[in-house]
Amino acid sequence: MSQQRHGSTPGGADGVPAFPDLPEATIARLPEYLRALHHLAETGAETVSSEGLAAAAGVNSAKLRKDLSHLGSYGTRGVGYDVALLIDQIEYILGLDKNRAVCLVGVGNLGHALAGYAGFASRGFRVVALFDADPKKVGEEINGLAVRHIDDLERVAVEESIAIGVIATPPGTAQAVADALVAAGVTSILNFAPGVLSVPSNVDVRKVDLAIELQILSFHEHRKASLTALPGGRAPAVANGDQEAVGS
Amino acid sequence: MSQQRHGSTPGGADGVPAFPDLPEATIARLPEYLRALHHLAETGAETVSSEGLAAAAGVNSAKLRKDLSHLGSYGTRGVGYDVALLIDQIEYILGLDKNRAVCLVGVGNLGHALAGYAGFASRGFRVVALFDADPKKVGEEINGLAVRHIDDLERVAVEESIAIGVIATPPGTAQAVADALVAAGVTSILNFAPGVLSVPSNVDVRKVDLAIELQILSFHEHRKASLTALPGGRAPAVANGDQEAVGS
DNA sequence: CGCGATTTGTGCACGCCTTCACAAGCGCCT
């Protein structure tokens, strides 16, 4: 129980069940833990306590312990968690040891920035293809990668085993692009275009909408303003939803 | 009760309490409803049923009704919701009628794309200032807006009443930029740099981390793969977390 | 070898959110 299977990528074919099904909320936090752990590893830390890691990731320590307990028992009581081991564990669970291939569709304003983003590679992903519908864009080279025509998507996706696609096209064409990605065998989509995508149930979609984030912030501004303006001028000590925290 | 106060921006000084405190989950969905409503308005729809709007926004119709009920009773039984009225309501609650001033710090790869993004203006925000620390960037003009030096932040923020700041600088400088924004009176921050920011409790922070989104998708890829590979090869009918849906 | 300090892993209770199901309300048609 306290003896882990072996040093590196675990989850062999015997003991541990192939897949503990983690709560969705836990999954969403694992990447943050991972980033904090990498940071700690760079500073030379061998182990870290739940308290320390929680602070670095901006969460409650009890929550962190419960999250990690779902992956199995990889801490040592009285000591803490082995940083290197935990990194391996989380990267394995997240499937980052595969160095997944990602393609990007829509090399416009935003897509151009994304294509040149180093944070992809450093966190477990390879951008292997860029696509656009505009003939003027096709052939252009970004960061050593040529922009291909969207019609080549299916062929390239199969060749390169692309499972994840990023959509950075105008809203009007996002659904069509999503359909093309699905047809090409992509089963995970990150969508930057505002709007709702319709996809088969075996395909996962995550959305990033800048305007929505700003509007949520705007709401809180509105609330804060109306509180301070009110006669019962209470100190507007914000009730800190789930973002914002202390650490570094 | 069924008679609304007047046509446009409500929340006067009498009837309705100045601020219904909405559940956080509801707030996060209002922007999506708003987008769907604008889309409906463009197609000329006068009213919409909870079922219809829910489909367009990719949520359950009961959830939508409960969300809207928190804003007050703005629907008509047997008919549905008045599209124009509901738009006004939601924009008022979100504080979008103020056309809030936003500043952007860090005009690099990503910042450049954001600065040129039309989706800001069309959804209730004005980008009024761009800042960077690099002397080579300062003075450059993007979309008719000049890049200023970060040292001018405080002065400009006060002049322009900037309450919302966007951080698009490298991770290492994000905390320093956040501190500068707070010192300049900014009380809402949208952060694109990976990592946890430490801010006073009256400041709201929201984070957008592309790599985290991809890692969550990667997890689901990993899970899907291990399911299909398993001997008890069940059809991998994804248990659809909260994203992905049908509509438009 | 035993003991105290430390830290993990978790049982439990509470609150939030989601979803179902239905009564109440509204408009239209006859």
Added chain:
DNA sequence: AGGCGCTTGTGAAGGCGTGCACAAATCGCG
């Protein structure tokens, strides 16, 4: 004027997530 069909608004139940508080486990030291 009355009845019928449609849609909202909401009570209630169930599930999920959070955080407290503590027992169990480990290490280091005397």
